[in-house]
Amino acid sequence: MQLWLGLALVLAALAALIVWQACLLSRCRFWCHACGKLFRLPWTQLLLRRHVGEDWLLRCPHCGQKGWCKARKPMGKEG
Numbered sequence: 001m002q003l004w005l006g007l008a009l010v011l012a013a014l015a016a017l018i019v020w021q022a023c024l025l026s027r028c029r030f031w032c033h034a035c036g037k038l039f040r041l042p043w044t045q046l047l048l049r050r051h052v053g054e055d056w057l058l059r060c061p062h063c064g065q066k067g068w069c070k071a072r073k074p075m076g077k078e079g
């Protein structure tokens, strides 16, 4: 049994999934509750962030407040 190979494959798949999710999220915009502005973040800053549903615990680049920001899916070909 190639147990280690299987484990490595599972870990690689998980890592790919996490990066893929971050890439998808980098296309979304986040809404800051504190200042009401929408912002985007590069996928590298979206790795391993805490989230509940569509709310993400992020720091707003506009006002610097850290809080739960709602993700908004990109619409059409905008941006």
Ligand SMILES: [Zn+2]
Pocket: 032, 033, 034, 035, 036, 037, 060, 061, 062, 063, 064, 065
């Ligand atoms: Zn803000």
